[in-house]
Amino acid sequence: MDVLMIKIRALFIYFLLIVKIISQDFGIGVINSYIDEIPSSTNFGIMIYDPLSADTLFAKNSEASLIPASNIKLFTTATAIDLLGKDYRLKTVIGSTDSNFTDGSIDGDLILKGFGNSLFTEEDLDSLVNVLVNLGIKQINGNVFGDDTFFDNIYSRDDWIVDEKANVSLPPVSALILDRNGFIVSVDANKSPGSKVGYSLKPDIDFYEVDNSAKVVKFRRTPRVSSRFTENKISVRVSGGARQRKFPYSYILYADNPTLYAAYTLYDKLVKNGIAISGTAGTLQEEAILFDIAESTTSLSEIIPLINKNSDNFLAECLFKTLGAYYSGKIGNSFYATQAVMNYLEENEIPEFYDLSIVDGSGISRFNEVTAASISNLLEKIYLNVDKYEFFKNSLSIAGIDGTLDRRFRRSKLRNNFFGKTGTLNGVTSLSGYLETKSGKEIIVSFLMQFKEKGAGYHKDIQDKILEYLWENY
Structure with missing residues (x-):
């Protein structure tokens, strides 16, 4: 009986293998x-x-x-x-070289440091500023810096990949990121032909310097918009013609210096929230000892x-x-x-x-x-x-x-x-x-x-x- 059962099982396994082989061969043929x-x-x-x-x-x-x-x-x-x-959390931290945050002033530099938090937005930055306001900070006796030292400062893929020929546009890649390192320029052509176009920028900060020579036209044209960052301003140029229409033209311009862009935006928001600053906005050249005040995080x-x-x-x-x-x-x-x-x-x-x-x-x-x-x-x-x-x-x-x-x-x-x-x-x-x-x-x-x-x-x-x-x- 045992021998018979062994033979039956062997035949059954053999049958299954044959079916599997035929099935696989059939599948391979179709594929x-x-x-x-x-x-x-x-x-x-x-x-x-x-x-x-x-x-x-x-x-x-x-x-x-x-x-x-x-x-x-x-x-x-x-x-x-x-x-x-x-569950790892990517951070953007606001901190200072001064460890005392309880006396209404920061006697040192205020630093916004990025750790690759690529979803950090203007709204998140507003939340960090509100922390300072709620702490009763009224004065910063120092500068406002953006700190990008967690990454290198090679922002463009074309610079880190030799002979790169990719034709896909990408924002600058940085450790300190704000709104995907871009700002929005809206051009208003809902005016009479021959008039200068209107414009608005987001975020609305005081570091823009706009050269607007674009005019409204009747024929099919779109305005040209470009930007350039310097040590104390963001130069934006709007030129050419814009065909008359009711809704605005909208452009996203990438910040060629994302760290400076974040510092400018933070500085502006601090001032508009009643915090006086003795220094300027800039980028940190080397890592500093930072006392954390608050952070904004995103989970992996x-x-x-x-x-x-x-x-x-x-x-x-x-x-x-x-x-x-x-x-x-x-x-x-x-x-x-x-x-x-x-x-x-x-x-x-x-x-x-x-x-x-x-x-x-x-x-x-x-x-x-x-x-x-x-x-x-x-x-x-x-x-x-x-x-x-x-x-x-x-x-x-x-x-x-x-x-x-x-x-x-x-x-x-x-x-x-x-x-x-x-x-x-x-x-x-x-x-x-x-x-x-x-x-x-x-x-x-x-x-x-x-x-x-x-x-x-x-x-x-x-x-x-x-x-x-x-x-x-x-």
């Missing part, structure tokens, strides 16, 4: 038929993996080094969760979904330099940030991580190169970590629901069943994430594609057809 639609000029890598069974369901050119575009954000955010923890758990769901490049680059500062214990720069990511990949045994090229946190650079296999391995490590998986998965765009996949799968079977990160540059489309299949299984997919013909939409359709087939049949 290959979709891949045959990819133009021969397209370089691509694909990896489909079951993390529970540790089976590679399909792989094609999965070790090919390709431009990932915004899929690089998966590396940035995964490293941040591991190194900092999702709030920032990471904005990066992964909405593919926010600015937030990603600020977080990238934060990783560098935390990892090195010295300063946030691109070199230390890359070292932080590479160290994370090494510690988590991502195969051949040393062959990857990661030069920024957003994926804007075309010098980034990774493989579909490395992304799949990264997502597997997170999947197997029960403390991090749910948060990370839900930080990704949900098919047909939110983020960059909001409209892509609204009427698809994949709606609410795929959690992914998109990537888009000229000639590049990528998609990686977690697929929950019809049968309740979870699999990892990664598509990296660099194309010269047919366009992004055509290649996305192939990705979608493979995902829909997997959802239905695995």
